[in-house]
Amino acid sequence: MFKKVIDPRVSETDGAGHINNTTIPVWFESGRDQIFRVFTPSLSFQEWKCVIVKMNVEYVGQIYYGSPVTVMTWISRIGNSSFEVYEEIHQDQKLCAKGNATYVNFNFVTQKSEPIPDEIRNELKPHLLVIKD
Template sequence: MYKKIIEPRVSETDGVGHINNTTIPVWFEAARNEIFKLFTPDSSFDNWKMIILNMNVDYLSQIYFGTDVTIYTWVKRIGNSSLELYEELWQDEHMCAKGTVTYVNFNLQSQKSERIPDEVRKELEMHMYQVS
């Protein structure tokens, strides 16, 4: 599991007094930086590999400014060229949002998906989601 702590900003708070729902996908993406580095170690957009195919978010509870949130990210499935992640957002010991996202390992030059390299696959396997 990957873990990222995020401090909510005032600008992310909407007129109803909670963190705006459009912020959560951005936070989930921020928590994926370690995974992005596995595929593109130099973080170069000229050689970027992770192309998003699908994202789903379930909002379970309101999230507020003033208290950090923790995002947990697991690998749910590893395919030949794609992977699915499962993510949870927690604040004050409550799960407030959860979601899944699917990425494909994509070669921008050839415009084709590529097999996930074995060394990346091994690292991802260490973060597999285990249903309890």
């Protein structure tokens, strides 16, 4: 699992007094930074490989300004040229949002997906989500 702590900002708080729902997908993406570095160590957009093709978010509880949140990101599936992540946001030890996203290993020069190389698979495997029955 990858973990990232984020301090909510005043500007992310809406008129209802909680963090706006449009902020959560941005925080989830921020939680994927270490995954992006696995695919593109330089983080150079000229060498970028990860293209998001699908995402969803489920809002479980409200998030407030003034207390840090923890974004937790797991790899939930590794396919031939795509992978999926499962994500959660917690504040004060409470689950507040969860979601998932699908990415494709993409070559911008050829405009086609490419198989995920074995060395990248090996870096992702320790972060696989293990569901216990």
